[in-house]
Amino acid sequence: MNYQSYSQCIKGQQLPLAYVDLDMLEQNAQAILQRAGNKPLRIVSKSLRSVDVIKRLLAFSDQFQGVMCFHPDEAAFLADQGLDDLLVAYPSMQVAAIEAACNATKAGKTIVLMVDSAAHVKCIDEVAKRVGVIQPVCMEVDMSTRIPGVYFGVRRSPITKPKQAVSLYNIIRKTNGVKKGGVRLDGVMGYEAQIAGVGDKLPDKHLQNFAVPWLKRYSIPQLTRRRVSVVDALERAGAKLRFVNGGGTGSICSTKNDPSVTEIAVGSGFYSPHLFDYYNEFRYQPAAGFVLEVSRAPGKGYVTCSGGGYIASGGVGREKSPKPYLPEGFELDENEGAGEVQTPLKVSTGFAKPFKAINLTLGDPVFFRHCKAGELCERFNELVLIRNGSIDARCLTYRGQGKSFI
Numbered sequence: 322m323n324y325q326s327y328s329q330c331i332k333g334q335q336l337p338l339a340y341v342d343l344d345m346l347e348q349n350a351q352a353i354l355q356r357a358g359n360k361p362l363r364i365v366s367k368s369l370r371s372v373d374v375i376k377r378l379l380a381f382s383d384q385f386q387g388v389m390c391f392h393p394d395e396a397a398f399l400a401d402q403g404l405d406d407l408l409v410a411y412p413s414m415q416v417a418a419i420e421a422a423c424n425a426t427k428a429g430k431t432i433v434l435m436v437d438s439a440a441h442v443k444c445i446d447e448v449a450k451r452v453g454v455i456q457p458v459c460m461e462v463d464m465s466t467r468i469p470g471v472y473f474g475v476r477r478s479p480i481t482k483p484k485q486a487v488s489l490y491n492i493i494r495k496t497n498g499v500k501k502g503g504v505r506l507d508g509v510m511g512y513e514a515q516i517a518g519v520g521d522k523l524p525d526k527h528l529q530n531f532a533v534p535w536l537k538r539y540s541i542p543q544l545t546r547r548r549v550s551v552v553d554a555l556e557r558a559g560a561k562l563r564f565v566n567g568g569g570t571g572s573i574c575s576t577k578n579d580p581s582v583t584e585i586a587v588g589s590g591f592y593s594p595h596l597f598d599y600y601n602e603f604r605y606q607p608a609a610g611f612v613l614e615v616s617r618a619p620g621k622g623y624v625t626c627s628g629g630g631y632i633a634s635g636g637v638g639r640e641k642s643p644k645p646y647l648p649e650g651f652e653l654d655e656n657e658g659a660g661e662v663q664t665p666l667k668v669s670t671g672f673a674k675p676f677k678a679i680n681l682t683l684g685d686p687v688f689f690r691h692c693k694a695g696e697l698c699e700r701f702n703e704l705v706l707i708r709n710g711s712i713d714a715r716c717l718t719y720r721g722q723g724k725s726f727i
């Protein structure tokens with residue numbers, strides 16, 4: 322759809338609004354399924370943050386199995402919303418949240434909590450014993466690559482070796498004893514963020530674009546060997562693993578070749594925010610965005626929109642700002658960027674059409690894309706769902722359901 326058809330579609334709607342183009346969402350889902358071959362895919366909730374959208378994707382294909390959550394409270398909430406098979410991908414020491422998850426486990430839901438240290442196990446064990454349940458946990462293994470002078474990866478789990486994994490497994494095993502309740506190792510997760518979440522053809526980052534593909538090629542066989550050897554060591558030590566989770570949107574093709582991995586996590590590729598435009602291997606459709614109104618015309622070559630300062634998390638950089646998407650030919654003003662309550666846009670340098678041809682007037686919509694996927698939903702209560710050029714439905718975001726977990 323172009324600017325005219327999107328504008329027609331949302332005519333009369335109160336702005337700002339956030340939208341998901343369901344046709345594009347489904348095209349992305351289809352493309353992701355194709356890339357994954359026959360590996361099951363676990364849907365990453367943090368990159369969607371809407372129960373309705375998660376449910377639509379789970380219904381789209383049987384290959385989408387289960388949800389990867391970001392907080393035990395969220396998993397308990399999703400269980401309450403009728404979802405099941407919930408893997409919490411980040412450890413928590415919050416007793417009330419762990420208790421909510423353990424209660425859902427006791428009620429028959431499959432919720433798996435993340436651990437990477439004895440302290441996590443102890444904390445979950447105490448709650449599980451109080452609740453009277455065997456709480457399944459997943460052990461996270463570090464997948465980063467260390468080269469002298471370069472740390473290629475993220476700071477997550479301290480477990481880097483099979484020996485460390487087996488000693489944590491032995492701690493987990495000992496929680497099942499005299500008292501009713503405890504902790505059971507159910508799976509392993511190794512998330513190669515440096516492959517899945519780092520683009521390799523970023524604008525104006527020539528050195529990085531040269532180094533990153535090389536680092537990825539170096540890192541993939543190394544991390545694969547580590548994941549395989551940890552899983553092997555745990556199984557030889559007696560662990561009965563139900564699943565081994567790995568990967569993310571940007572690593573589907575390499576993760577699926579790891580023989581130890583039984584499921585791949587995927588989230589961002591569905592909305593495909595602009596951070597995911599810069600990968601050599603794929604390009605998904607821009608399925609989600611937000612719309613601001615032009616509220617001012619401060620001078621020749623500029624329009625100013627109301628709202629828009631939705632900056633993405635992570636290392637600070639210009640690329641974390643949202644990007645004007647439609648109509649084409651606008652860019653953020655370097656001095657002001659995307660502002661707290663207003664966002665000036667200027668005609669892009671070198672844009673072919675003269676400003677007049679774009680012809681935006683006060684009240685007109687401007688379509689933007691967020692840098693990251695799920696964070697958009699922290700700014701809006703609902704998503705307008707577009708299909709075939711018209712509004713098909715609306716659905717609530719987590720925020721719209723009064724939920725903010727982190």
Ligand SMILES: Cc1ncc(COP(=O)(O)O)c(C=O)c1O
Pocket residue numbers: 365368389410512517518567568569570571586587588589590694
């Ligand atoms: C554990 C884990 N797996 C997978 C992903 C990938 O998610 P996405 O496909 O949204 O990039 C993430 C994202 O941070 C993650 O933390």
